[in-house]
Amino acid sequence: MPEYKHLKPLAPWREIKASRDDWAALKPELGTTMLTQMHLIPAFEEKVLELAAQGLVHGPAHSAIGQEGGAVGSAIAMRPGDQVNGSHRAHHQFLAKALCFVEQDGIDPNQPFSGEVRHLAKRTLAEILGLAQGFCKGRGGSMHLRWPEAGNLGTNAIVGGGVPIAAGAAWVHRHLNTGNVVYTYFGDGAVNIGSVLETMNIAAAWKLPICFFIENNGYAVSTTVAESTAEIRLSSRGLAFGISSFKVDGMDPIAVYLASDEANAHMRAGHGPTIIEADVYRFYHQNGALPGSAFGYRTKQEGGAMARA
């Protein structure tokens, strides 16, 4: 009879939820800023989809409606010097980081938007439309949004392509002891590609201050997580690489904020990378203004249930 010894992974893997006390303890300015961002960002996205439906967007319009919680909750926990990058579906993450940068004292929902916020929204929309006043002079479009002053390193159209680059930025922060962190946002589709897994390994080996933020919206275009991977709790990858990992309800920005805050403390202390898996829902199809159910890979009821939750 062979003998067995159960082996324990190096790093912790935990689900994190916001308790009633956490809601009560949240600073009101953070709460109202998050609320405002979670209204402005989908309004922006709806405008993009409206213009796309009119044939005015030359290129894709990968909407992030339904996924704002992950972006806003994490952005609010960051400092202006922290940096982020994202994928082809990153308008919300770009905007959340940029909004925190232009309004470092928060946004008051009772006031009209400031000139800076308006200018940010206009320049971002201009870039998506391919106009000269955009952040990349119209060259980048929806999938290549970059504003380095605000910590937006540049979004990427190759699935998983931006992840090693984010780790390089994190290396510089560690080398120069800036105390800053980098968040690289990607989805359940990217979590199975080599560049992401290779970067998780080297980031952990070199203790880089990078958070691998997995936005799990359940679908890569039309392919489900369950079809694509055996362990569908995607934050589990951390166990393989010795990375402290969190699983959180991405539709609850307070919970995301708490996870990010804890991840930041870990990374700023020099303990290495973190993983945050945020469960969200992509209300529209991968690209454009039709719902996913129109393409047959999920039901209308699923979309409705997620909207009501």
Added chain:
Amino acid sequence: MMDAIASELIETSKGKRQIVPSLWPDESFRDFGLRGNLEEFDDIRFEEEETFGGQLKSGVKFVETVADVMDRRMATDPRIVVMGEDIHRLKGGTNGATRGLARKYPDRCLGTPICENAFTGLAGGMAADGRIRPVIEFMYPDFMWVAADQIFNQIGKARHMFGGENAMPLVLRTKVAMGTGYGSQHSMDPAGIFATAPGSRIVAPSTPFDYVGLINSALLCNDPVLVLEHVDLYNSTGSALQKTLIFTFRLVRPKSCEPAAA
């Protein structure tokens, strides 16, 4: 607010909604920023071996020059970081090209796991930051295919993709090992692939003197530079400088060289 913003960017012409025509980028902007304009070379000293007036010593081994010049540059420029597989061990990697660097600059001489895609992308991220000048070594150019997305879709395209103003000062050193008997997967010359993909510059020094000039140019350049080192040249000898001198070679002027005696 979004309605108001959109109305500033879109107009109705002949009953149809369209982008306000004057807001489009100029057509002449199309290829701007495929590579930088080399303005970083504006006030730099250029030399060529044929016309060099200073003191030279002969009989210097090519591969020793590779490590030597990197040592001199790293000594005075804290931004330079070298990285690659085993470059921190074996007395300078698998060919001795990084000899002595790990001992002198332990936090800037990084031995990587075997993960070309990740470490190449990492170097791209370091370069894009602006405070670091990374030098990656690919043990064999054939391995670049493992990192192809990072080299060609990310590093090579980054400047143009984001509007043309963002630098990507990365150096990629690799050795052309054809003739060493290692077979199909260790015999590549990558020049053709790089020459037909956007964004990079290519140098292929053939003497120790040229190596110094070209690597200095590569380290100064704000575009990605591929530095090809042929293994057959590693043990060759030539002239090198007696004293430390930073000079560069013009990156845009090809130089024809005599074939080596058999």
